[in-house]
Amino acid sequence: xxxxxxxxxxxxxxxxxxxxxxxxxxxxxxxxxxxxxxxxxxxxxxxxxxxxxxxxxxxxxxxxxxxxxxxxxxxxxxxxxxxxxxxxxxxxxxxxxxxxxxxxxxxxxxxxxxxxxxxxxxxxxxxxxxxxxxxxxxxxxxxxxxxxxxxxxxxxxxxxxxxxxxxxxxxxxxxxxxxxxxxxxxxxxxxxxxxxxxxxxxxxxxxxxxxxxxxxxxxxxxxxxxxxxxxxxxxxxxxxxxxxxxxxxxxxxxxxxxxxxxxxxxxxxxxxxxxxxxxxxxxxxxxxxxxxxxxxxxxxxxxxxxxxxxxxxxxxxxxxxxxxxxxxxxxxxxxxxxxxxxxxxxxxxxxxxxxxxxxxxxxxxxxxxxxxxxxxxxxxxxxxxxxxxxxxxxxxxxxxxxxxxxxxxxxxxxxxxxxxxxxxxxxxxxxxxxxxxxxxxxxxxxxxxxxxxxxxxxxxxxxxxxxxxxxxxxxxxxxxxxxxxxxxxxxxxxxxxxxxxxxxxxxxxxxxxxxxxxxxxxxxxxxxxxxxxxxxxxxxxxxx
Numbered sequence: 001x002x003x004x005x006x007x008x009x010x011x012x013x014x015x016x017x018x019x020x021x022x023x024x025x026x027x028x029x030x031x032x033x034x035x036x037x038x039x040x041x042x043x044x045x046x047x048x049x050x051x052x053x054x055x056x057x058x059x060x061x062x063x064x065x066x067x068x069x070x071x072x073x074x075x076x077x078x079x080x081x082x083x084x085x086x087x088x089x090x091x092x093x094x095x096x097x098x099x100x101x102x103x104x105x106x107x108x109x110x111x112x113x114x115x116x117x118x119x120x121x122x123x124x125x126x127x128x129x130x131x132x133x134x135x136x137x138x139x140x141x142x143x144x145x146x147x148x149x150x151x152x153x154x155x156x157x158x159x160x161x162x163x164x165x166x167x168x169x170x171x172x173x174x175x176x177x178x179x180x181x182x183x184x185x186x187x188x189x190x191x192x193x194x195x196x197x198x199x200x201x202x203x204x205x206x207x208x209x210x211x212x213x214x215x216x217x218x219x220x221x222x223x224x225x226x227x228x229x230x231x232x233x234x235x236x237x238x239x240x241x242x243x244x245x246x247x248x249x250x251x252x253x254x255x256x257x258x259x260x261x262x263x264x265x266x267x268x269x270x271x272x273x274x275x276x277x278x279x280x281x282x283x284x285x286x287x288x289x290x291x292x293x294x295x296x297x298x299x300x301x302x303x304x305x306x307x308x309x310x311x312x313x314x315x316x317x318x319x320x321x322x323x324x325x326x327x328x329x330x331x332x333x334x335x336x337x338x339x340x341x342x343x344x345x346x347x348x349x350x351x352x353x354x355x356x357x358x359x360x361x362x363x364x365x366x367x368x369x370x371x372x373x374x375x376x377x378x379x380x381x382x383x384x385x386x387x388x389x390x391x392x393x394x395x396x397x398x399x400x401x402x403x404x405x406x407x408x409x410x411x412x413x414x415x416x417x418x419x420x421x422x423x424x425x426x427x428x429x430x431x432x433x434x435x436x437x438x439x440x441x442x443x444x445x446x447x448x449x450x451x452x453x454x455x456x457x458x459x460x461x462x463x464x465x466x467x468x469x470x471x472x473x474x475x476x477x478x479x480x481x482x483x484x485x486x487x488x489x490x491x492x493x494x495x496x497x498x499x500x501x502x503x504x505x506x507x508x509x510x511x512x513x514x515x516x517x518x519x520x521x522x523x524x525x526x527x528x529x530x531x532x533x534x535x536x537x538x539x540x541x542x543x544x
Contacts, residue, residue: 046261047147047220049295052327054263054363062402063220064395065105065149065366066098066381067338071137072109072130074372077116082484082520086133088140092487092516094372095144097383102395103146105220107337107366110134110150110201113160123168123193126200135206138218143445143456143516147220149337149366151267152198154226162225165190176232179282182247183230195254202258208454209447214259221263223337224251227300228268230282238280241287252293263295265335270299270322277301277308277318285322290330296363297326300338301353312349316356323360333363340368340379347387354394358401365398367391439463440541442472442534450525453480457488457499459536460514467509467537471500474534478527488517 045057054061071094075086082088098106112118112130119130134150141148154161155178162181163173169189171180180186202214213219230237230244237243248266255264270285271278289297299322303310310318319336326334336357341349350367357365371380381387439462447454461467472488476495487506488499499517501507506515534541 046217047263049263049333052331052333052361052363054296054333056402060402062362062398063104063364064102064391064398065107065364066103066391067107067366067369068094068098068372069107069109069369070371070375071106072112072119072134073117075117075133081129081132085129086136088136088518089487090372091137091140092143092518094370095140095146096516097372098370099144099146101370101383101388102392103370104395104399105147105149105364105366106141106370107149107151107223108137109154109159109226111153111159111161113164118160120197123165124196126197131201131204132207135208138206138213138216139208139454139456139518142218143458143518147218149221149223149265150201150219151223151226152201153194153224155228156226162190165193168193179230179233179243182228182243191250194251198251198255199258202255210449214261219262221265221295222255222259223265223267223298224248224255225267228266228283229271233282238282239284241282241284244283245288245291248288248291249293252291256293264293265296265298265337266291266294267337268298270297270301275318275321276314277303277310286325286329289326289332294332296333296335297322297330298335298337300368301336302338302340304341304344304349312352315349315353319353319356319362320360323357323362327361334361336362336365338366338368340381342378346385347390350387350390350394354390358394358397365394440467440534440536440539441544442474442536442541443544444474444530444534446528446530448523448528451523452520453523453528454518454520456516456518458514458516459509459534459541461509461511462542464511466511469501469507470509470515470536471498472534472536472541473498473538474531476531477529479524480521480528481523482519482521485517485519487515488519490519 047061048055050058050060054063071091074090074094076084079085095106110119113121115121117130117133118127119134120126138148153165157163157173161173162178166173166178166181166187169187171187181190184191202212204213205211206213206216209216228244228247230241230247232238233243252264252266266288268283268285268288269278269281271281271283272285273280275285285297285299288294301315301318302308303315303318322336323334326332339353340346354365367381368379369376369381371382374380374382441460441462443458443460445456457472459470459472474497476497478495480495482490482492482497485499487502489502491498491500499519501515509515534543
């Protein structure tokens with residue numbers, strides 16, 4: 001969403017103090033029985049583009065997502081990296097909530113120049129602790145079967161944005177003066193500093209997995225910037241977007257030279273007088289996203305903002321126009337990267353927007369935004385919000401279009417009783433039922449670095465009855481010692497380990513649901529491996 005003359009959502013203007021004051025550890029729910037997203041079924045594949053569609057393993061892929069921009073701030077932002085700077089339990093809990101509500105892809109910020117949770121507070125000085133926290137965000141996303149769309153930088157002032165890079169070069173920022181960032185004649189140093197930060201991120205090695213970001217399969221795509229524009233420099237530029245397109249081409253080529261595997265988006269809003277939304281602001285939807293280095297288009301509709309003032313029908317027409325231009329003119333998939341409404345019946349509007357989006361062939365969506373606590377009263381969406389039921393239905397339909405394993409149509413309603421006018425009402429016949437079997441499946445993911453290691457464990461209830469209170473038992477193959485565990489309570493006797501539910505949350509594993517926990521440990525080099533057997537409350541589990 002845009003700022004002056006179009007205001008930014010409250011959450012984007014909120015500084016870190018507001019988030020700190022709100023910080024209370026969220027208790028997580030359990031994953032619901034829903035068709036597993038493609039990250040779980042195609043964990044060994046990058047998402048690609050095939051014409052106007054996203055593809056996974058050669059098949060068309062459609063997704064429903066959410067913005068969770070502030071996850072990089074989860075934790076104290078100071079102190080010990082693993083136990084204080086980042087809040088692993090809070091990150092895990094929020095991914096669990098999103099997964100339970102059908103989120104397949106999370107769009108997240110990977111930028112900040114502030115002293116609290118800053119990725120790059122001073123030019124060229126990259127904060128190892130903050131990148132370590134993002135390492136964990138990636139690992140937790142994988143554990144919860146989500147993919148990520150990290151955004152490299154911000155046009156707006158939240159978390160410093162490009163205003164900070166301009167200051168590093170002795171220039172002023174603010175809107176529209178920050179347009180100088182995209183002009184190499186006015187700010188060549190801006191090009192250099194941006195490229196240096198992007199190169200650092202893409203070439204970073206995750207300290208948990210040992211995988212470079214550019215090789216990480218949990219990354220769905222990158223975005224060059226959140227809502228870039230080259231506005232107010234000339235009437236022609238506002239319409240044509242020549243300077244911004246030149247910047248997108250150069251930076252897109254730079255990203256692809258380092259990381260040819262991941263998809264790349266520009267992150268623009270989709271404004272333009274031709275669409276009746278936001279006016280011309282130096283970022284024309286078609287011209288910018290025709291760049292050969294950009295793999296998909298994006299737009300961010302906020303129809304109930306005073307500067308937009310669109311009805312439901314006008315909003316649906318807007319979404320259809322973007323999708324039509326994306327597919328027929330640009331020839332690329334369409335990603336509705338942000339959207340929301342306020343002061344209206346949100347569930348009604350979401351239902352209408354999603355229906356129009358799906359019928360027009362939209363490829364991916366991400367509402368703004370899934371908050372883990374009540375921070376933003378205007379656009380924040382919290383667990384249990386009525387519009388999330390609408391979103392889950394949308395997510396299920398998008399998964400079904402992708403043909404993901406486990407996708408099933410909604411059950412048909414039971415036939416009503418038949419009435420014989422000469423006799424009593426005959427109830428419908430109900431077939432006899434048999435008790436549901438009890439079962440469990442365990443996925444153990446190991447990242448081994450010789451003398452230290454990290455493991456992520458997912459326990460799924462494959463039976464038909466709830467597991468009330470759980471303990472998972474297994475044996476290490478060698479001399480491994482747990483040093484820290486999260487989302488479970490550990491007990492270790494030699495090689496034998498039990499991990500039990502925490503007090504007060506994740507106590508019950510519903511049929512078809514999962515719980516996840518992880519731990520760090522020490523090891524004798526060459527002795528580590530995946531345990532061969534697991535039991536849940538004394539019953540043997542299968543392994544995946």
